[in-house]
Amino acid sequence: MKTIRDLQVTGKRVLVRCDFNVPLKDGEIRDDNRIVQALPTIKELIEKGAKVILMSHLGKVDHKDPIKLAEGLKKNTLAPVAVRLSELLKKEVTFSNDTRGENLTSLVNKMKDGDVLLIQNTRFEKGETKNDAELSRAWADLADAFVMDAFGSAHRAHASTYGVPEILKAEGKEVAVGYLVEKEVVNLSKVVECQERPYLAILGGFKVSDKIKVINSLLKKCDKILIGGAMAYTFVKALGGNVGTSPVEMDQLDYAREMFASGKILLPVDTICANDFDNPTEVKTVDTKEIPEGFEGLDIGPKTIELYKSEIAKAKTIFWNGPMGVFEKDAYQAGTIAVCKACAELKGKAFTVIGGGDSAAACKQFGYNNDFSHVSTGGGASLEMIENDGHLPGIDVIG
Ligand code: ADP
Ligand code: MG
Numbered sequence: 001m002k003t004i005r006d007l008q009v010t011g012k013r014v015l016v017r018c019d020f021n022v023p024l025k026d027g028e029i030r031d032d033n034r035i036v037q038a039l040p041t042i043k044e045l046i047e048k049g050a051k052v053i054l055m056s057h058l059g060k061v062d063h064k065d066p067i068k069l070a071e072g073l074k075k076n077t078l079a080p081v082a083v084r085l086s087e088l089l090k091k092e093v094t095f096s097n098d099t100r101g102e103n104l105t106s107l108v109n110k111m112k113d114g115d116v117l118l119i120q121n122t123r124f125e126k127g128e129t130k131n132d133a134e135l136s137r138a139w140a141d142l143a144d145a146f147v148m149d150a151f152g153s154a155h156r157a158h159a160s161t162y163g164v165p166e167i168l169k170a171e172g173k174e175v176a177v178g179y180l181v182e183k184e185v186v187n188l189s190k191v192v193e194c195q196e197r198p199y200l201a202i203l204g205g206f207k208v209s210d211k212i213k214v215i216n217s218l219l220k221k222c223d224k225i226l227i228g229g230a231m232a233y234t235f236v237k238a239l240g241g242n243v244g245t246s247p248v249e250m251d252q253l254d255y256a257r258e259m260f261a262s263g264k265i266l267l268p269v270d271t272i273c274a275n276d277f278d279n280p281t282e283v284k285t286v287d288t289k290e291i292p293e294g295f296e297g298l299d300i301g302p303k304t305i306e307l308y309k310s311e312i313a314k315a316k317t318i319f320w321n322g323p324m325g326v327f328e329k330d331a332y333q334a335g336t337i338a339v340c341k342a343c344a345e346l347k348g349k350a351f352t353v354i355g356g357g358d359s360a361a362a363c364k365q366f367g368y369n370n371d372f373s374h375v376s377t378g379g380g381a382s383l384e385m386i387e388n389d390g391h392l393p394g395i396d397v398i399g
Contacts, residue, residue: 001177001182001185001395001398001399002174002175002176002177002398002399003176003177003178003179003182004041004044004045004147004176004177004178004179004182006174006176007145007147007174007176008174009045009048009049009050009145010048010049010050010113011049011050011051011113012050012051012144012145013050013051013053013108013111013142013143013144013145014045014050014051014052014053014143014144014145014146014147015053015055015139015140015142015143015145015146015147015164016041016042016045016052016053016054016055016146016147016149016178017055017056017146017147017148017149017150017153017160017161017164017394018034018038018041018042018054018055018056018149018150019034019037019038019056019149019150019151019152019153019180019377019378020034020035020038020054020056020058020078020081020085020118021034021056021057021058021059021152021153022034022035022058022081024058024059024075024076024080027077027080028080029080029081029084031361032084032088033364033377034152034377035081035084035085035088036088037180037377038149038178038180039088039089040178040179040180041147041149041178041179041180042054042085042089042116043089044179045147046089046091046114046116047114049113049114050113050114050145051108051111051112051113051114051115051117052114052115052116052117053108053111053117053119053142053143054085054116054117054118054119055118055119055122055139055160056078056081056118056121056122056150056153056160057121057122057123057128057153057158057160058076058077058078058081058121058123059072059075059076059121059123060072060076060123061073061076061121061123061124063126072123073124076121076123076124077097077120077121078095078118078119078120078121079095079097079120081118082094082095082118085116085118089116091116092115092116093116093117093118094107094111094115094116094117094118095117095118095120096117096118096119096120097120098119098120099119099120099121099122099124099125100125100135100138100139104119104142105142108142122158122159122160125159127159128158128159128160129156129158130158130159131157131158131159131162131163132159132163133163135159135163136159136162136163136164136166136167137167139159139160139163139164140163140164140167140168140171143164143168143173144173144174145168145173145174145175145176146164146165146168146173146174146175146176147175147176147177147178148161148165148175148176148177148178148181148394148395148397148398149177149178149179149180149181150181150394151180151181151184151376151377151378151381152377152378152379152380152381153378153381153394154181154378154381154385154392154393154394154395155378155380155381155384155385155392155393155394156393156394157393157394157397161393161394161397162393162394162397165397165398166397169397169398175397175398176398177395177398180377181395183374184374184376184377184378184381184382185390185395187353187373187374187376188353188355188374188376188382188385188386188390189390190317190351190353191221191317191319191351191353191355191386192221192385192386192389192390193221193390194221194222194317195317195351196316196317196350196351197223197316197317198223198224198314198315198316198317199221199222199223199315199316199317199318199319200222200223200224200225200226200311200312200314200315200317200318200319201218201221201222201224201225201226201318201319201320201321202225202226202228202308202312202318202319202320202321202322202339203215203218203225203226203227203228203229203231203320203321203322204227204228204229204231204232204321204322204323204324204325204336204359205229205230205231205321205322205323205356205358205359206229206230206231206247206322207230207231207249208231208234208235208249208252208255208256209249209251209252211231211321211322211383212252212255213383213387214321214383214386214387215259216259216387217386217387217389218319218386219259219262219264221386222264222319223264224264224265224266224311225264225265225266226266226308226311226312227265227266227267227268228268228300228304228308228322228323228324228325228335228339229322229323229324229325230246230247230297231322232267232268232271232288232297232300233246233247233248233291233297234247234248234249234252234253234256235256235259235260235265235267236267236268236288236289237253237256238252238253238254238256238257238260239256239257239260239267239289240289241288241289241290241291242289242290242291242292242293243288243291243297244273244291244292244293244294244295244296244297245293245294245295245296246273246291246295246296246297247296266307266308266311267288268288268300268301268304269287269288269301269303269304269307270285270286270287270288270300270301270302270303270304271285271286271287271288271291271297271298271299271300271301271304272284272285272297272298272299272300272301272325272331272332272334272335273285273286273291273292273295273296273297273298274295274296274298274331275294275295275296276296277296277298277326280331282295283331285301285302286301288301288304298325298326298329298331298332299324299325299326299331299332299333299334299335299336300324300325300335301335302334304335305334305335305338308338308339308342309338309342312339312342312343312346313342313345313346315346315350316349316350316351317350317351317352318343318346318350318351318352318353319353319355319386320339320343320352320353320354320355320356320359321354321355321356321359321382321383322356322358322359323335323336323358323359323362324336324338324339327358327362327365333362333366336362336366337366340362340363340366340368341368343368343371343372344368344371344372347371347372350373351373352371352372352373352374353372353373353374353375353376353382354372354374354375354376355376355378355379355382355383355386356376356379356382356383357379358379360375360376360377360379363375
């Protein structure tokens with residue numbers, strides 16, 4: 001894999017695909033982690049005297065419905081990212097509101113070595129997610145070299161992640177991955193192919209159906225999988241338990257039984273459940289197989305915490321995706337905190353990885369993010385990398 005260290009960039013226009021898909025609220029950046037993570041690559045290019053042209057997507061833009069399109073264009077502007085990036089770099093960052101055309105070309109032509117330009121949200125272009133050839137061509141024309149540093153988008157073969165490097169490579173121009181992608185690949189490779197056993201996976205979150213492929217793949221790689229979150233109840237139901245009003249995916253029951261038959265899956269033995277999600281009048285701990293009518297499971301219970309802690313303590317490699325409960329609410333965060341803490345206690349003794357947007361957010365919220373060997377910046381991308389045995393289109397195209 002060619003990395004940014006191998007590139008000759010001085011005086012060249014280097015197009016960098018970043019992942020600036022930051023959470024925004026009323027136009028304010030709520031968490032700038034993704035911008036911070038992109039800095040090593042950007043700083044190096046500035047120092048080496050490249051003309052640094054940055055692009056990224058932000059949020060989702062619906063091009064089919066004109067009202068939603070107008071909303072998406074308003075809500076998902078990258079302008080606040082240019083401001084924040086400029087503060088972090090202590091350097092001017094020019095923002096191009098146009099995603100292609102004369103204005104953008106003229107801004108690029110005016111760039112001096114070491115200058116930084118950020119192009120407006122790639123998804124403002126309808127052709128971005130379709131890997132449109134003409135769009136890829138237009139973006140490729142802006143660049144003498146390309147750096148892929150958007151790990152969180154590497155599982156998508158879009159114009160900015162796939163079409164552009166494909167064209168540039170065919171023209172004999174240099175393409176490479178940046179420091180962020182390199183770090184992700186190096187770390188995630190160790191959970192794609194386990195280096196040290198026992199290898200434990202911890203899976204939670206909402207839906208079994210979202211995670212089918214990764215569960216399948218992990219069953220081949222891991223020694224054991226601990227299940228938590230809402231998806232546990234689909235397993236419990238499939239095995240004949242009573243789950244009350246807990247969310248169950250009825251179309252996944254056969255699949256859940258099949259996976260359980262592997263003998264590698266551990267399910268919660270007890271559950272914290274409540275009689276209402278928003279305004280509960282009763283919250284209690286029950287046997288997971290006997291959740292009463294009218295009650296919904298919202299976190300793993302204390303016995304399960306003890307059981308999972310003892311499994312975690314034995315592991316040498318851990319991959320964790322998906323919170324154990326509704327960690328956004330105080331009453332249902334104990335399970336997720338306990339798993340964070342148990343993994344944190346392995347610091348220096350085991351290789352621990354978190355992949356998944358909400359899981360990473362939970363771990364940060366509870367103050368354990370520095371105790372993991374690696375917290376991936378890509379939710380979907382880290383899962384797909386495991387599913388595809390280490391391959392992602394946006395990284396393979398650089399290769
Ligand atoms: P990640 O982003 O880490 O891959 P997911 O998106 O799959 O994780 O799932 C996270 C969501 O799952 C959280 O919003 C959390 O509230 C929810 N969740 C976890 N357990 C439950 C539960 N028992 N009932 C309802 N929602 C749950
Ligand atoms: Mg999520």
